Ligand code: FAD
């Protein structure tokens with residue numbers, strides 16, 4: 107099918123911060139053939155290209171030059187089942203939370219802890235989404251991506267993706283090169299209950315649930331998330347605005363000496379992950395409002411758009427928070443969502 111390219115396409119409802127943004131050109135892609143046509147055109151015209159998922163990890167400028175592509179391919183397919191182990195292939199254009207719900211309904215387990223994360227399946231490997239003790243990489247077998255350099259589909263095994271905390275090669279050295287088209291997961295017929303995350307275990311205990319069913323696990327995660335994170339339909343946001351900083355044990359110990367209530371969790375050997383929300387909260391920013399943007403009053407790691415805010419205002423606030431946390435704790439916070447286009 108031929109491409110339906112729309113000019114001056116409004117993206118205000120296509121990014122969860124709710125920033126006013128207009129794409130110079132926008133196209134929806136349902137087949138690989140259409141994807142190739144769109145990429146060929148973008149290359150010929152030297153248009154910058156953005157692959158847009160749910161827009162839940164993007165800080166958009168007012169005007170997006172070139173071409174914005176949104177993948178609309180769909181499908182959740184059981185490829186293999188052996189001894190209770192399932193191999194499931196999912197199209198990039200599927201909703202992530204839709205997949206988690208659909209898997210639960212079919213009795214395919216392993217994704218429950220990742221419930222209610224906004225966005226698409228195709229974007230999930232980009233920053234190796236994670237929540238409540240589970241990351242995408244724990245269940246992902248492989249993915250198929252279109253390589254814009256070699257102009258062909260390539261399969262990446264889990265180990266080829268360079269996954270880390272909120273990281274993959276697709277966010278790092280290969281940003282913009284690959285377009286993820288489908289993702290394969292290893293799921294299980296046997297319930298997989300991961301209660302390693304302290305706040306999750308505490309909530310289940312408070313609810314008097316000792317051995318949660320997958321449905322109870324899913325419901326509890328959804329309830330915790332609803333209590334802490336703003337619904338983008340009500341209040342614009344991009345989830346956590348900064349990464350949780352990972353510091354060496356010695357840095358952690360020195361900070362803990364100065365701030366005995368410091369919140370941190372063990373990370374890779376010899377390192378601790380600091381709760382950035384705690385640092386920002388302690389520095390006095392929680393609930394702070396600066397014009398149309400601010401810091402969420404129930405979770406200081408989330409910056410919000412109260413309505414009519416823009417990227418410049420949000421980045422100004424983020425900069426003030428970074429300087430304040432640096433001054434108070436000597437810790438540098440890194441912005442987690444992606445800026446598009448990159449500021450000059
Ligand atoms: P987009 O924001 O549209 O895109 C993000 C990046 O991925 C862009 O660079 C884009 O070009 C690229 N991209 C998108 N699709 C493709 C593709 N098919 N191929 C190649 N590149 C692609 N994240 C977590 O990890 N854990 C959480 O708990 C979490 N909670 C959140 C809660 C809220 C309320 C919000 C708003 C966000 C949260 N996030 C969380 C962040 C976000 O939901 C995830 O990063 C999500 O995977 C982004 O998906 P998306 O489809 O919206 O991607």
Ligand code: EPU
Pocket residue numbers: 236237238239303305334344345346347348349350369381382383384387392404405406407442
């Ligand atoms: N805290 C405060 N004040 C705050 C916020 C947090 O003191 O205002 C402290 C509390 O002690 C709390 C601790 O920080 O126990 C951790 O907070 P929370 O459990 O809310 O998790 P987080 O570290 O702020 C991370 C992820 C989230 C993910 C949750 C659950 C990052 C950057 N963020 O948040 O991911 O959902 O854990 O696993 O790693 C996202 O990436 O967008 C995102 C929402």
